[in-house]
Amino acid sequence: MKIERFEMERFQSTWEHTVEFNLADSGVLPLTLAGLVDHTWVQEVLAHEPIGYGMTNGSLELRTEIAGLYHAAGPEHVLVTSGSAEANFLVTWALLQPGDEAVVMLPNYMQIPLLIRGLGAEAKTWWLTEANQWGPDLDDLARLVSPRTKAIFVCNPNNPTGAVLTIEAMNAICEMAAKVNAWVVADEVYRGGERDGHTTPSFWARYARALVTGGMSKVFGLPGLRIGWIVGPHDMIDSLWSYHDYTTISPNLIGDRLALMALTPRTRQRLALRAQSILSENFLLLSRWVDDLEGLVTWTPPQAGAIAFLRYHPKTNSTELATRLRKEHDVLVVPGDHFQMDGFIRVGFGGERRLLEEGLRRTGDLLRSLR
Ligand SMILES: Cc1ncc(COP(=O)(O)O)c(C=O)c1O
Incomplete structure (x- = not known):
């Protein structure tokens, strides 16, 4: 590679x-750290936590809180990763073989398109345009998707434009993927920072072959925790966990505990x-x-x-x-x-x-x- x-x-x-x-x-x-937790919690809880490996797919408590961010998801649908960057890496690595084809929304955080090329697969680019207020052109997508398409990668809300797909566009993307049995992979790390206060709907549970990545780095203001995740069907999450064994083994234990704290409803x-x-x-x-x-x-x-x-x-x-x-x-x-x-x-x-x-x-x- x-x-x-x-x-x-x-x-x-x-x-x-x-x-x-x-x-x-x-x-x-x-x-x-002081802005996230009070010092009694640090002294009474964190200070006594053995800094071991922890659960390599993320603690059950953290996976349960993360699942709570998604409709009808359970901890079995969640794999905790080292940032959403690792989540994106694992999904792309697991889904694509050399010679495969994928469609990628651009502009985008360039990790996924560059990685697809690194894996020896083809990234067909699907451009959001300024003329369309950074909205998607679904006719363009229809032209790009083919029986060889293994996955459609989107970033929603989008980096760098901050544009959000409508529900109709999300459904249309899933329908096009379904026709060729492709995965929809949605990087949703910017979810939660909407100006109108309405949380961007997730691709999770919208389509049987949807994989969603997210994390603590953007709206939560906790990039240094290096906690991200993948949400997807249980069997796929299980198989992605095996890929995780080859990368970072487990999320860092302190990050797991602090992310859990950050995701409790009050915090x-x-x-x-x-x-x-x-x-x-x-x-x-x-x-x-x-x-x-x-x-x-x-x-x-x-x-x-x-x-x-x-x-x-x-x-x-x-x-x-x-x-x-x-x-x-x-x-x-x-x-x-x-x-x-x-x-x-x-x-x-x-x-x-x-x-x-x-x-x-x-x-x-x-x-x-x-x-
Ligand atoms: C769209 C997108 N995905 C993933 C990442 C990686 O973020 P993390 O810090 O959660 O690994 C970034 C970082 O800027 C990003 O913009």
């Missing part, structure tokens, strides 16, 4: 801790309110910034998540723009090039308000100077 470099991940890992104004992050401002509600408040305030700031730029930047506002995909109009390459922003202004944004879409930048607005405000001001100044 020969993999291509995952440019966006490497770009973020290299630079995100070197800049003062990091607008490349895609989640809600990470919590501290989950607190974290949801926290995310809602950060996202709604910062979204207003971002919208005002776009308006103030008077057409230098245009967008379809995201429906969910902490990221916006912005078209900028000065004629300059997105990697060059991001590099100048980083070197000259100490601001990090993700260039559209990383999504094969020059002319755009992805801006994360889930962070600290003060840093977002100054990062945007500096980005605006550079864009104005290029007009």
Whole structure:
């Protein structure tokens, strides 16, 4: 297996801790340990927990809480992984053989399309377009799906656009998959951060061959726990567990315990309110910034998540723009090039308000100077 470099991940890992104004992050401002649990819980519970392997598919308690996020799911439908990145890896690895064909929604977090190619399979690209407000073109999908299609991969809510599929589109995708007995794999890691307050419906239970990935990294503000999951039919989850034995064996035990704490109804509600408040305030700031730029930047506002995909109009390459922003202004944004879409930048607005405000001001100044 020969993999291509995952440019966006490497770009973020290299630079995100070197800049003062990091607008490349895609989640809600990470919590501290003290912000998640009180010190008596740490002293009385966590301090006495043997740091062993734990259940390699995730503790029964954690799998039960995760199952509670999905309609009529039980712990047997859940495999806990090291982040949703591992969840995506396991599913893609298990479903595709060299020579297989899959359809992949783009733009997208590029992990899955690059991995498909690395596995020697073909990734047929299904583009969401700006002209369609980042909505899907179902006729295009119908043209791409064939009897050779093993899986249709979607990202909903979408990274980088924040667009959310309608129920009708979700059902149409499942119907097309059903015709050729393909899997639908939905990366739903951004679920829960919707601006209208309505949680994005899941692909789980919508179709017998649906596999859903998710995790604690984005709206929960807990990326460092490295806890993700796959939800799917029991026999498939069982078989994916065998693949997991070859990667990380088990999720980290401390992460398992803290994720369980975060998902208990009271804490989950607190974290949801926290995310809602950060996202709604910062979204207003971002919208005002776009308006103030008077057409230098245009967008379809995201429906969910902490990221916006912005078209900028000065004629300059997105990697060059991001590099100048980083070197000259100490601001990090993700260039559209990383999504094969020059002319755009992805801006994360889930962070600290003060840093977002100054990062945007500096980005605006550079864009104005290029007009
Ligand atoms: C769509 C999508 N899936 C998966 C991941 C990986 O996230 P995690 O930290 O849960 O592994 C990301 C990270 O940005 C993402 O955007």
